Amino acid sequence: MSLRIGDTAPNFEIDTTKGKIKFHDWAKDNWVFFFSHPADYTPVCTTEMGRTSQLAEEFAKRGVIPLGLSTDTVEEHLGWIEDVNATQHTDLQFPIVADKEKKIAQLYDMIHPGESETAAVRSVFIIDPNHKIRLTMTYPMAVGRNFDEILRVIDALQFSDKHNVACPADWQPGDKVIIKPTVSNEEAAKLFPQGWDEQRPYLRFTQIK
Template identity: 60%
Template sequence: MSTLRLGDTAPDFEQDSSKGRIKFHEYLGDSWGVLFSHPADFTPVCTTELGYTSKLAQEFAKRNVKVLALSVDEAASHQKWIGDINETQNTTVDFPILADADRKVSTLYDMIHPNASATATVRSVFVIDPAKKVRLTITYPASTGRNFDEILRVIDSLQLTDQYSVATPVNWKDGEDVIILPSIQDPEVIKSKFPKGHTVVKPYLRTTPQPNK
């Protein structure tokens, strides 16, 4: 399958996991989703990633996000690995890890890059909205651990910009000023949409306090 692009419908699938059979779209329901792949079980970088993601459980929950990891090993191997993660990272992994031994999901989501490794999945991340549309894709090399604070930041931005006529600037974090979309030019519309006021830096660059704070 060709690479998934932003705005594409995330392919549905049914696959075994550390928590039993998962039907992906059914699992997500009306939630946002983060699907992220790992090269293999019992690997050091993945162990730290899954541990940290587990510690962010409340952060994902308050954003209405369900997390789903993937590794190409069997579910029984995942269970043993989760024991190691819980022990070494001082946490309790409570989200499913897909057991993608047949590479079905890895192939659907183009997670195996043959020039990097013929068998292991790269560190792919997909953020999927409640309409099952792909809203973010990030691919890291196997040697580099991901920044899950950044993934939360992007979800904050997506959820904010879906609701209001704004974009978020460089390095934006929740609570900071945002940018009014250039498509909004009518002063009365600006006044009604952004009652906290706004600053004109340039005609195309106008900032306003975050609308939902």
């Protein structure tokens, strides 16, 4: 069963490099960047794990906690983390799920037989504090993730939640946003007293500082 935006992220209990976790309990009231990689001791995965670690402060200031996963053992993860730290000049502290039996990878539809029968593809799930899946992305094994986009979409999700707006194409923090079509002009006047630029009745841009 594939998971969709708006679904509750399935709960699970499993061993990680930081001990056994129950996913929903571990996540608590945080946003979660849950991502899979094909295998330890592989080149693209090493750079991705390193980049996630390097961005620890960026994730933290957004209230986001990373959680990695592959179908390797805790022992393999721990040995590989030493390589990640040495080659990527970092200190990896977030937990990595040891999904040797592929139970979580199958639960989250991370095994794509066209890529591999046994290894997970590069799946991304952004999960909110209510354990709802807010975004999914899937990358092939040979292509690493764009972490600028991962941070951008977290910013967009959190900003749109806070202000009840939509974010246009290529939105970056500080850019104008769009008043949702479901918000009437009367409601918008109360919510956005700064006003808006109207290109069409359904296309109203406003600036929120």
